[in-house]
Amino acid sequence: MSTTAAPVPHPSLPDGEVEPLDPFDDAQIAEFHAVYEAADRYGRRFACPFSLHELAITQRTTSVGEERLAFLVRVDGAIAGVAGVEVPLLDNTDQLFVDIQVAPQHRRRGLGTLLAQHAAVLARERGRAVWNGWVAGREVDGPETPTPGEAFAASLGLRLGRVDVQRRLPLPVPSARLEELRCTAARQHEGYSFDTWVDHCPDEHLAAYCRLKSLMNSEAPVGELEVEDEVWDETRLRESERELGASGRIRYVCVALAPDGSMVGHNELVVPAEDPGIYQWDTLVLPAHRGHRLGLALKVANVAVVQDRHPDRTSVRTFNAVSNTAMIAVNEVLGFVPVEYQGEWQGPVPV
Numbered sequence: 001m002s003t004t005a006a007p008v009p010h011p012s013l014p015d016g017e018v019e020p021l022d023p024f025d026d027a028q029i030a031e032f033h034a035v036y037e038a039a040d041r042y043g044r045r046f047a048c049p050f051s052l053h054e055l056a057i058t059q060r061t062t063s064v065g066e067e068r069l070a071f072l073v074r075v076d077g078a079i080a081g082v083a084g085v086e087v088p089l090l091d092n093t094d095q096l097f098v099d100i101q102v103a104p105q106h107r108r109r110g111l112g113t114l115l116a117q118h119a120a121v122l123a124r125e126r127g128r129a130v131w132n133g134w135v136a137g138r139e140v141d142g143p144e145t146p147t148p149g150e151a152f153a154a155s156l157g158l159r160l161g162r163v164d165v166q167r168r169l170p171l172p173v174p175s176a177r178l179e180e181l182r183c184t185a186a187r188q189h190e191g192y193s194f195d196t197w198v199d200h201c202p203d204e205h206l207a208a209y210c211r212l213k214s215l216m217n218s219e220a221p222v223g224e225l226e227v228e229d230e231v232w233d234e235t236r237l238r239e240s241e242r243e244l245g246a247s248g249r250i251r252y253v254c255v256a257l258a259p260d261g262s263m264v265g266h267n268e269l270v271v272p273a274e275d276p277g278i279y280q281w282d283t284l285v286l287p288a289h290r291g292h293r294l295g296l297a298l299k300v301a302n303v304a305v306v307q308d309r310h311p312d313r314t315s316v317r318t319f320n321a322v323s324n325t326a327m328i329a330v331n332e333v334l335g336f337v338p339v340e341y342q343g344e345w346q347g348p349v350p351v
């Protein structure tokens with residue numbers, strides 16, 4: 001991890017200065033995580049923060065894909081607000097991703113703004129012009145008043161570029177239901193086949209799998225966001241596999257193969273070590289192969305494997321753009337139910 005951030009004094013705060021996180025200081029990262037988790041969970045029933053171990057691995061690991069920075073602000077010596085920044089290095093090289101969290105008891109006194117100002121300095125140092133932030137917390141059947149995160153993002157001059165919905169699938173799905181869905185779908189993709197792996201992509205699938213992962217931004221709806229395809233190659237993929245393993249997460253991949261053997265779709269489920277939930281990551285079927293129920297088949301096959309191997313897990317979580325009608329239809333057939341909105345905010349780096 002590289003942190004070039006020097007402490008930045010803030011005139012309106014008696015003890016407000018920003019300092020970089022030392023990710024190898026166990027006590028400091030535990031305090032950092034406690035603030036991050038408390039802020040993320042505050043007032044929310046559907047938060048899914050990183051565990052301390054996952055956060056530590058992320059911050060202690062360097063990545064070819066992104067520079068990772070984390071910093072914090074103290075009040076009376078204790079950490080009161082934290083921020084994580086990801087700076088893409090292989091693609092989207094005009095952008096950065098910022099996550100700011102302030103402990104509930106320290107809000108509305110400028111700490112979030114102070115952390116944002118510091119992130120803006122780092123952005124400019126790296127020549128980044130476009131700022132991205134995720135804001136979660138509004139329940140689908142909750143009040144329409146802006147959440148603190150939405151009001152804060154607007155105060156930074158960001159605009160809402162895409163609305164996603166978190167859906168949850170209660171586990172286990174009855175095996176008879178999965179078999180029924182599998183059989184119904186199979187009638188529409190005769191000649192196609194499926195392959196699966198856990199964690200380590202087989203060498204023979206590596207190039208095709210990286211190609212599919214690289215297409216996610218152009219093949220899934222991006223709304224009003226300006227974003228380009230990510231670059232996935234062998235180095236980045238193998239690195240991500242090592243990092244996932246170190247963080248205790250297990251990735252299950254199911255891929256669809258066309259009659260000519262080419263890879264035309266994929267689905268990833270990720271099982272964290274400590275969390276009762278499972279994450280749905282990528283799902284993609286290439287445009288020329290849509291309409292064959294491959295998306296449903298991929299999901300059904302992967303859910304069947306994962307719930308069998310992890311009978312203690314209670315749900316799968318997925319995040320889809322509200323405009324992604326095809327993916328949402330597949331999810332609802334499987335039994336996913338909407339729980340919470342997540343906004344993707346984007347705009348110029350604040351001055």
Ligand SMILES: CC(C)(COP(=O)(O)OP(=O)(O)OC[C@H]1O[C@@H](n2cnc3c(N)ncnc32)[C@H](O)[C@@H]1OP(=O)(O)O)[C@@H](O)C(=O)NCCC(=O)NCCS
Pocket residue numbers: 039040098099100101102103106107108109110111112113114133134135136147148149150151152153155
């Ligand atoms: C969003 C968050 C980081 C704001 O932290 P904060 O320290 O309270 O923010 P600031 O005091 O710097 O607020 C800056 C401005 O944002 C807006 N704002 C922040 N919280 C608000 C709220 N609850 N209601 C209305 N406006 C709010 C206001 O315009 C505020 O300026 P003002 O106090 O002069 O009116 C904090 O509420 C939080 O941790 N939320 C959960 C995580 C999250 O949603 N992060 C957003 C990532 S973009």
